[in-house]
Amino acid sequence: MGMIARVLAVDAGNSKTDVAVVAADGTILATARGGGFRPPVVGVETAVDALADAVGRAFAAAGVASVDHVSACLANADFPVEEEQLAAALHARAWGTSVEVRNDTFAILRAGITEPRGVAVVCGAGINCVGMRPDGRTARFPALGRISGDWGGGWGLAEEALWHAARAEDGRGEETALARTLPAHFGYASMLALVEALHLEQVEPVRRHELTPVLFATAADGDRIARALVDRLADEVVTMATVALTRLDLLAEETPVLLGGGVLAAQHPRLNDGIRDLLAVRAPKAVARVVTASPVLGAALLGLDRVGAQREVHERVRAHFEG
Numbered sequence: 001m002g003m004i005a006r007v008l009a010v011d012a013g014n015s016k017t018d019v020a021v022v023a024a025d026g027t028i029l030a031t032a033r034g035g036g037f038r039p040p041v042v043g044v045e046t047a048v049d050a051l052a053d054a055v056g057r058a059f060a061a062a063g064v065a066s067v068d069h070v071s072a073c074l075a076n077a078d079f080p081v082e083e084e085q086l087a088a089a090l091h092a093r094a095w096g097t098s099v100e101v102r103n104d105t106f107a108i109l110r111a112g113i114t115e116p117r118g119v120a121v122v123c124g125a126g127i128n129c130v131g132m133r134p135d136g137r138t139a140r141f142p143a144l145g146r147i148s149g150d151w152g153g154g155w156g157l158a159e160e161a162l163w164h165a166a167r168a169e170d171g172r173g174e175e176t177a178l179a180r181t182l183p184a185h186f187g188y189a190s191m192l193a194l195v196e197a198l199h200l201e202q203v204e205p206v207r208r209h210e211l212t213p214v215l216f217a218t219a220a221d222g223d224r225i226a227r228a229l230v231d232r233l234a235d236e237v238v239t240m241a242t243v244a245l246t247r248l249d250l251l252a253e254e255t256p257v258l259l260g261g262g263v264l265a266a267q268h269p270r271l272n273d274g275i276r277d278l279l280a281v282r283a284p285k286a287v288a289r290v291v292t293a294s295p296v297l298g299a300a301l302l303g304l305d306r307v308g309a310q311r312e313v314h315e316r317v318r319a320h321f322e323g
Contacts, residue, residue: 004023004024004068005021005022005023005024005029005062005064005066005067005068006022006023006024006067006068006069006303006304006307006309007021007022007067007068007069007070007071007096007300007303007304007307008020008021008022008055008058008067008069008070008071008072008095008096008303009021009022009071009296009297009299009300009302009303010051010055010070010071010072010073010074010296010299011073011104011107011294011295011296011298011299012034012036012037012051012072012073012074012075012104013036013037013075013104013124013295014036014037014038014075014076014125015036016033016034016035016036017033017034017035017036017037017050017051017054018031018032018033018034018054018294018295018296019031019032019033019034019051019054019055019058019296020058020296020299020300021058021059021061021062021064021067022067022300022303022304022317024309024313025313025316026304026309026312026313026314026315026316026317026320027316027320028317028320028321029061029062029063029064030057030058030059030060030061030062031058031296032054032055032057032058032061033054034050034051034053034054035050035053036050036075037050037051037074037075037076038075038076039076039086040076044085044086044089045089048086048089048090048093051090052093055093055095059095066094066095066096066097067095067096067097068096068097068098068307069096069097069098069099069100069303069306069307070090070091070095070096070098070099070100070303071100071102071299071300071302071303071306072086072087072090072099072100072101072102072299073101073102073103073104073105073106073107073295073298073299073302074086074101074102074103074104075103075104077101077102077103077104078103078142078143078144079142083101083102083103084101086101087099087100087101098306100302100303100306102302103128103130103140103143104295105120105122105128105129105130105140105143105260106120106130106132106138106298106302107295107296107297107298107299107302108120108122108258108260108261108291108295108298109130109131109132109258109260109298110132110297110298110299110301110302110305111291111293111294111295111297111298111301111321112256112258112260112289112291112293112298113256113258114314115134116132116133116134116302116305117132117133117134117250117255117256118131118132118255118256118257118258119131119139119241119244119245119248119250119255119256119257119258119286120257120258120259120260120291121237121240121241121257121258121259121260121264122260122261122264123152123153123154123233123237123259123260123261123262123263123264124153124154124260124261124262124263125153125154125155125209125262126143126145126150126152126153126154126155126156127143127150127151127152127153127156127236127237127240127261128140128141128143128150129141129143129237129240129241129243129244130244131244131245131247131248131250132248133248133250137248138248139243139244139247139248140244141240151232151236152232152233152236152237153263154209154212154262154263155208155209157211157212157215157229157233157263158208158209158210158211158212158215159208160229161178161182161211161212161214161215161226161229162182162191162194162195162198162208162211164176164178164225164229165178165179165182165183165191166179166191166195168191168225169190169191169192170191170192174224174225176218176223176224176225176226177218177221177223177226178214178215178218178223178225178226179191181214181217181218182194182211182214185210185211185214186203186207186210212263213266215229215230216230216266216268216270216271219268219270220268220269220270227270230268230270230271230274231270231274233263233271234270234271234274234275234277234278235274235278237259237264237275238275238278238279238282238283241257241279241283241286242279242282242283245257245283245286250285251283251285252285253285254285254286254287255285255286255287256286256287256288256289257279257283257286257287257288257289258288258289258290258291259272259275259288259289259290259291260290260291260295264290265290265291265292267290272290275288276288293318293321293322294321296321297317297318297321297322300317300321301314301317301318304317
């Protein structure tokens with residue numbers, strides 16, 4: 001008789017999806033990877049269809065047809081109503097007896113902590129922050145861009161860098177090396193040429209994210225404008241973390257603050273040092289560290305939390321993904 005499939009863990013971001021089937025004793029029966037999860041672009045059902053491919057492959061490899069519980073951490077689940085809508089869509093697929101949907105930022109948080117207690121700030125294409133306590137209390141932000149008060153993220157940083165560089169070149173703004181380094185990245189001699197290429201989509205819009213590392217390199221070379229943008233991001237990360245800690249009554253307790261996503265995981269010295277320096281002033285009990293574990297680990301641990309699995313089961317799952 002085969003092992004009982006206890007949890008289906010799903011971590012679905014905008015660019016890729018990872019799933020894992022976890023047995024009752026913490027054994028990872030199977031994993032699979034799929035494409036991005038973008039319900040605002042393709043619709044909920046089509047997005048869930050994309051998940052179904054990876055889930056189907058994982059179930060086939062594990063030799064199961066369903067699990068006890070589905071723990072799904074999904075991009076674009078920003079409001080409770082969206083979580084409920086997505087949970088209903090997943091429940092309709094009959095992958096598990098119960099289903100819980102959370103924003104994918106919670107997967108990064110849970111992957112970096114040994115118990116459900118802490119705060120995570122994620123800076124990838126966008127920026128987001130969540131926090132949780134063992135009693136079930138959470139703190140979160142909508143993270144919908146400027147309309148919800150956000151600033152930062154790789155896409156936002158690239159836009160800011162382009163704005164300053166364009167104004168520097170045509171005389172409206174302060175001089176900055178970004179006016180040279182940004183167009184040079186794409187092989188252009190001027191910002192005017194790069195702006196034209198972006199406007200006419202001779203450079204694909206999706207490639208704008210490539211400019212974020214250029215911004216950090218320019219800041220490392222001492223450019224004042226670039227350094228100011230990096231410093232502003234550090235301030236924004238710490239502001240979000242401090243607000244989350246305050247909401248959860250954790251500001252006065254030693255609490256992990258996890259840093260995740262491509263921009264923070266790159267560990268740019270000025271950015272990460274700035275975050276730690278600001279935390280030391282605003283949240284001196286916070287312990288900042290970068291999360292390197294796969295987010296699907298966090299989705300699995302959240303599922304095991306929900307079904308009441310023992311500590312040794314959690315440890316076996318963590319050892320699989322971290323070992």
